[in-house]
Structure formats: structure tokens, C-alpha cells
Amino acid sequence: MLDFNTARQQLLDTHACTLGSANLALAEAANRILAAPLPAQYPSPMFDNSAMDGYAVCDTQGRLKDFTVISRVQAGECAAAPLQHGEAVRIFTGAPLPENTTAVVPQEQTEIENGALHILADIAPGQHMRLRAEEIEVGQELLAQGSKLNAAALGLAASQGYKNVPVYEKLKVIVFSSGNEIIEPGEPAAEGKIYDANRYQLIAWLKTRGAEVMDGGILPDDLSRTETALGYAAKKFDVIITSGGASVGEADYLKQAIENVGTLTTHTLAIKPGKPFAWGSIGNTKVFILPGNPVATFVTAHMLLFPVLNKLMGKYPRYWNLPNFTVKAAFDTRKAIKRREFLRVCVEVDDAGETVAVLLPNQGSAMLSTCARANALCEVPPGETVAAGQHVKVHILPT
Ligand SMILES: Nc1nc2c(c(=O)[nH]1)N[C@H]1C(S)=C(S)[C@@H](COP(=O)(O)OP(=O)(O)OC[C@H]3O[C@@H](n4cnc5c(N)ncnc54)[C@H](O)[C@@H]3O)O[C@H]1N2
Numbered sequence: 001m002l003d004f005n006t007a008r009q010q011l012l013d014t015h016a017c018t019l020g021s022a023n024l025a026l027a028e029a030a031n032r033i034l035a036a037p038l039p040a041q042y043p044s045p046m047f048d049n050s051a052m053d054g055y056a057v058c059d060t061q062g063r064l065k066d067f068t069v070i071s072r073v074q075a076g077e078c079a080a081a082p083l084q085h086g087e088a089v090r091i092f093t094g095a096p097l098p099e100n101t102t103a104v105v106p107q108e109q110t111e112i113e114n115g116a117l118h119i120l121a122d123i124a125p126g127q128h129m130r131l132r133a134e135e136i137e138v139g140q141e142l143l144a145q146g147s148k149l150n151a152a153a154l155g156l157a158a159s160q161g162y163k164n165v166p167v168y169e170k171l172k173v174i175v176f177s178s179g180n181e182i183i184e185p186g187e188p189a190a191e192g193k194i195y196d197a198n199r200y201q202l203i204a205w206l207k208t209r210g211a212e213v214m215d216g217g218i219l220p221d222d223l224s225r226t227e228t229a230l231g232y233a234a235k236k237f238d239v240i241i242t243s244g245g246a247s248v249g250e251a252d253y254l255k256q257a258i259e260n261v262g263t264l265t266t267h268t269l270a271i272k273p274g275k276p277f278a279w280g281s282i283g284n285t286k287v288f289i290l291p292g293n294p295v296a297t298f299v300t301a302h303m304l305l306f307p308v309l310n311k312l313m314g315k316y317p318r319y320w321n322l323p324n325f326t327v328k329a330a331f332d333t334r335k336a337i338k339r340r341e342f343l344r345v346c347v348e349v350d351d352a353g354e355t356v357a358v359l360l361p362n363q364g365s366a367m368l369s370t371c372a373r374a375n376a377l378c379e380v381p382p383g384e385t386v387a388a389g390q391h392v393k394v395h396i397l398p399t
């Protein structure tokens with residue numbers, strides 16, 4: 001059996017982003033992936049400016065309490081003439097500081113008496129002054145290639161005057177389910193048949209991650225029809241994802257079909273659930289075969305497939321895997337197993353105010369309701385058990 005970490009590393013090492021790129025207007029680029037590093041075009045701040053509504057003062061010795069106000073400057077105007085010792089300018093947040101400003105005093109700490117400014121508080125040199133380039137220098141990398149253009153990233157690009165940004169094209173993915181027992185939600189329930197759960201889980205993740213997704217429908221347990229469908233899909237898509245038919249049953253045709261029209265890397269993975277996860281290719285199209293049990297699909301998708309899809313989409317390595325940390329377990333497990341197990345848990349704050357992982361009931365591979373309630377997967381290494389109070393690793397599921 002292949003260890004989970006080895007399998008994930010092998011998957012990541014053997015897949016790379018080959019997507020082209022295009023320049024998109026900022027408003028169109030939300031949630032897309034940046035295809036080249038974005039350098040700073042301007043310093044930030046662009047000019048010395050005030051962080052408060054108040055007075056910019058010049059006090060070369062740092063002892064004065066009284067100043068002569070010589071002018072007034074608002075945001076959007078040019079800086080006032082340079083200050084001399086003992087002079088001040090009425091100023092507003094974001095307005096350029098005159099040369100020789102030594103501090104900005106908020107208006108709440110001042111009073112005007114007979115036209116002269118009197119300061120009511122101590123002044124620290126440099127207070128409330130935002131200095132040119134103190135945050136960002138021209139040419140500095142603003143955003144790394146592979147950054148997700150989320151709200152903050154797009155705001156930052158806009159703050160630097162970018163109208164367009166280079167983004168990767170969308171990854172084109174087709175998702176199939178397989179098995180004669182699988183029927184489409186909406187069809188009448190029938191004896192021996194079950195509704196398709198896997199395609200809907202996978203498509204949901206792909207859509208929210210900005211892939212171009214096609215619903216491939218349900219493949220019957222038929223080798224030649226499976227081969228034809230996969231061969232056709234490989235001409236049009238970057239990635240083919242299937243679930244079911246991955247194991248050793250007589251009607252499990254998927255692996256055979258892929259071997260016949262492409263290449264397949266099969267392993268028995270030391271992961272529970274999800275042992276029959278496999279991958280391969282048909283021409284340049286990458287193929288991922290997920291086990292049919294809905295929880296095995298869920299776990300292998302989050303722990304193996306999505307990391308490699310994130311990489312294929314061009315994302316920066318920090319985004320590949322689910323974030324993880326360690327917390328105290330609020331549960332015990334009885335029996336050690338040879339496979340690395342991923343239990344569905346809720347990470348929550350207990351009555352003592354401590355963050356703990358609570359094991360959810362119904363951990364069977366077909367029990368998808370537990371996945372819908374969990375907010376994390378708790379990793380139990382092979383051969384180990386968990387005792388309450390012990391620290392365990394949890395992988396936080398996307399919201
Ligand atoms: N003799 C053995 N039997 C099984 C083994 C094994 O090693 N030896 N492995 C078990 C494990 S572990 C898993 S996981 C499953 C995976 O098998 P397959 O990938 O071939 O999946 P199927 O047999 O097609 O289906 C398994 C199970 O999942 C249901 N299913 C399938 N697709 C869907 C779907 N789209 N939506 C909802 N449910 C689905 C299917 O009806 C079966 O109940 O094999 C074990 N067997």
C-alpha cells in the first residue's frame with residue numbers, strides 16, 4: 001500500500017499548470033488566478049500625507065505648544081508651502097504634508113485662541129504622518145504569480161493603478177459518475193438504485209473554484225461505452241474526473257477503460273476511506289478516478305484531488321492543501337489500523353473555552369451526512385489510536 005503523503009507528493013510532482021493566460025479588466029478578474037507576478041508601479045503611500053484631521057506642525061526642537069496657522073490643505077490638493085519652525089497647516093486625512101512637517105496633531109487635541117493654534121497634549125515626533133513608500137517601494141512584488149485575486153488582492157492591484165491583470169485561463173474539467181445503480185436526482189426512486197451524490201459534490205467544489213465545468217453524466221457499467229466517453233472527453237478537456245468503478249469488482253471498468261485508451265497509475269492507497277483512488281492520462285488530459293463510496297470521494301477529493309487541481313489551475317503552493325493545525329481530541333479511537341484515517345469531526349470550543357475536535361457519529365464510508373456536518377477532517381496516522389486529550393492534526397474543510 002502506498003502511504004498517503006507519498007501519494008500526494010507524487011501527484012503534485014507529476015502535475016504542472018500548462019494553462020495559457022489573458023489580460024482581464026479588474027472587475028472581471030475576481031477569484032481568478034494571477035498568471036504573472038504583479039510589481040508595484042508606485043510607492044505606497046505615493047506621497048507623505050496626514051493620517052488624521054488636524055494640524056501638521058513644524059517644531060524642530062519638539063517643545064512647542066503654540067503655532068501660527070499659515071494655510072489649509074485638503075485631500076486632493078497640492079501640498080502647502082514648506083513650514084518654518086513654529087508654523088502649522090490645517091490638514092485633513094489623506095492630504096499631502098507640507099515639507100518640514102515634524103508631526104500631525106489630531107484636532108481633538110487642539111484649540112484655536114485668537115487665531116493661534118494651541119496644543120493640549122504631548123506631541124511625539126513623526127506622529128500620525130504616513131510617509132511616502134513606507135509600505136511599498138516601486139518595483140517590489142505586490143502579488144506573487146499564482147495568487148488568488150480575492151477582494152484584498154484586487155483592491156491592492158486597483159490601488160496601484162492597474163486597469164487589467166494577467167490571469168490563467170480556466171481549467172476545463174468534465175465530471176462523470178459510473179455505475180448501473182446510479183440515477184439522476186429528480187428521477188423516481190427505484191429498487192436497487194441510488195441517487196448520484198458524487199458528481200454533485202465534485203461539481204460544487206469546481207464551480208466555486210472558477211473551473212470551467214461540464215457535467216458528463218453517468219457512465220454505465222460497460223467497458224466500450226466507458227472507453228468511448230472517456231476518449232471523446234479527452235479531446236476537449238484538461239481534466240477528467242470519475243467516481244465509482246475504481247475497485248476490484250467485476251463491473252468496475254473504469255481502470256480498464258483508461259488503460260485501454262491512455263495510461264494509468266494504480267496503487268492501493270493506505271488511506272481510509274479512499275483506498276482505490278487512482279490517476280492517469282489520456283493524451284494531454286489528466287484523469288482522476290475516485291472511489292465510489294460518497295465519503296471516500298469526499299475525503300480523496302479534499303486530500304488528494306483538490307490539491308493537484310489547485311496546482312493545475314496555477315495556484316501558489318500555499319493554496320494547494322487544506323489549512324491544518326493541531327487541537328485536543330475530545331474522543332478516543334479503539335483500534336489502530338494500517339491505513340491513515342481521516343475522521344469527520346467538528347472543531348469547536350468546549351465549555352472550558354478550549355478548542356477541541358469532536359468526533360461525529362456515523363463514520364461509515366457511505367454516510368455522507370457526517371461530511372455535511374463536519375468542519376474538519378482529523379488525521380490519524382497508520383498504526384495509531386487517539387486518546388481523549390491528545391493533540392491531533394485537523395484539516396479545515398472549505399466553508
Ligand atoms: N472485495 C473488495 N471490495 C471492495 C474493496 C476491496 O478492496 N475489495 N474496496 C472497498 C472500498 S474501500 C471502496 S471505497 C469501494 C470503492 O469501490 P468503487 O470505486 O469500485 O465503487 P463502486 O463499487 O462503484 O461503488 C461503491 C459504493 O459507492 C456507491 N456509489 C458509487 N458511485 C456513487 C455516486 N455517484 N453517488 C452515490 N453513491 C455512489 C455505490 O453504489 C456503492 O455502494 O469498494 C469497496 N469494495
Ligand code: MOO
Nearest residue numbers: 273274275296365
Ligand atoms: O475507501 Mo473505502 O471508502 O475505505 O470504504
